[in-house]
Amino acid sequence: MTRARISDCPLARTVEVIDRWWTLEILHVVLGGHTRFSAIRRDLETPADVLADRIAALRAKGLLEVDDTAEPGDPTYRATDLGRSLRPLILVMAAFGNHQLAPEDRSVVLVDEETGREVDPVVVDRATGRRVDTAGFVFARGPKASEQVAARYPEPQAGG
Structure with missing residues (x-):
């Protein structure tokens, strides 16, 4: 681990x-509804032993957990609260990747399930609803900033 x-x-x-690229890939698959080991393996086309090791690493980090009602031999996994908290990051990273492509060259798009319309996720402040990807x-x-962090970033301005 880095x-x-x-x-x-x-x-x-x-x-x-x-840590590794496959962390987001596995979480993306599980959050998308492929929760059985066999389904994850089939979706990712990953050897069983490699996938088992990767899932064990994600469980150790607290990102995935085993569903207690899973069938023996084909366990079912679910994202923990920590794992689910990475979904917005996955959505924004996918949008970033798609922005680099022409619309006709995109292999996966995020859509509104109800309308089928493609959506473009943005990050907003929960309290105000304002986009935070602006100069403001x-x-x-x-x-709790260390000296190293304090040297790089200013004190928050009053009145905000």
Whole structure:
């Protein structure tokens, strides 16, 4: 596992949790409804021993758990709260990847299940509903910022 250069950096902590590309791939499949080991394996075309090791790693990180009602020999997995909290990141990363392609070249798109209309996810502030991917939003140091983080980011401005 990769260790963060700056231990209190939230971006570095996220990368530590994700660690390998297949973390998001497996979570994407499980969150999409393919929860049995056999279905995950079939969807990802991954050898059983490799997939078992990867799922064990995700369970150890607290991203997946075994469904207690699963059939022996073909366990069912579900994302934990921590695993489900990565879904918005997966959606935004997929949108980023699609923005690099012409619409006719996209192999997977996010759609509104009810209308079938393609959607473009954005990140908004939960309290105000305002998009946060604009110049009006910046990183600032938090109350527990280390010296290294405090040197990189300003104090939050009052009145916000």
